[in-house]
Amino acid sequence: EAEVAQSPRYKITEKSQAVAFWCDPISGHATLYWYRQILGQGPELLVQFQDESVVDDSQLPKDRFSAERLKGVDSTLKIQPAELGDSAMYLCASSKGTDEQYFGPGTRLTVT
Amino acid sequence: SQQGEEDPQALSIQEGENATMNCSYKTSINNLQWYRQNSGRGLVHLILIRSNEREKHSGRLRVTLDTSKKSSSLLITASRAADTASYFCATDNAGNMLTFGGGTRLMVKP
Numbered sequence: 001e002a003e004v005a006q007s008p009r010y011k012i013t014e015k016s017q018a019v020a021f022w023c024d025p026i027s028g029h030a031t032l033y034w035y036r037q038i039l040g041q042g043p044e045l046l047v048q049f050q051d052e053s054v055v056d057d058s059q060l061p062k063d064r065f066s067a068e069r070l071k072g073v074d075s076t077l078k079i080q081p082a083e084l085g086d087s088a089m090y091l092c093a094s095s096k097g098t099d100e101q102y103f104g105p106g107t108r109l110t111v112t
Numbered sequence: 113s114q115q116g117e118e119d120p121q122a123l124s125i126q127e128g129e130n131a132t133m134n135c136s137y138k139t140s141i142n143n144l145q146w147y148r149q150n151s152g153r154g155l156v157h158l159i160l161i162r163s164n165e166r167e168k169h170s171g172r173l174r175v176t177l178d179t180s181k182k183s184s185s186l187l188i189t190a191s192r193a194a195d196t197a198s199y200f201c202a203t204d205n206a207g208n209m210l211t212f213g214g215g216t217r218l219m220v221k222p
């Protein structure tokens with residue numbers, strides 16, 4: 001069964017450093033999402049792509065976060081510089097554009 | 113911001129018992145979805161109920177939706193230890209963007 005791939009699974013970085021996460025959605029899924037999940041809370045949407053275009057990034061802290069999906073397939077989420085409060089699970093999901101979303105295993109980020 | 117609020121925040125039951133989780137939301141929706149998350153893992157879609165539906169079943173899962181009260185419930189019957197996880201409701205208001213609640217942490221004791 002096809003799955004959403006994410007890497008790395010775990011990342012430890014020092015504050016003020018740059019960090020990047022990668023996501024490869026299920027083949028044929030035009031819509032890709034990045035979520036941030038703080039421990040003990042539900043996921044919060046950061047950015048939604050339809051193919052290579054951003055549909056919504058209203059919750060993305062654009063002073064330090066950036067996301068791209070250049071060829072409309074895989075995607076990268078970057079944080080520069082990282083802050084202590086960025087420690088969280090970063091989840092990628094994809095969908096055919098309607099209904100259910102398929103989630104990857106996530107990247108656990110710890111900022112020290 | 114999180115639209116949905118799950119209740120209870122934590123639930124502990126014995127294997128074989130039923131588990132009921134509730135979700136309330138604030139604005140009108142296209143559909144409401146329930147997801148499960150095992151500790152430290154990604155989310156798995158369980159069931160979707162559309163705004164014009166009142167009840168839906170999938171295996172041991174039963175979901176109800178009351179749009180007049182802006183609430184939904186998830187019932188897991190004959191629970192198993194493997195059902196131990198966090199359960200989240202998520203509302204789709206428009207554009208297939210989901211807003212998740214804070215989750216219910218379910219523990220099923222063998």
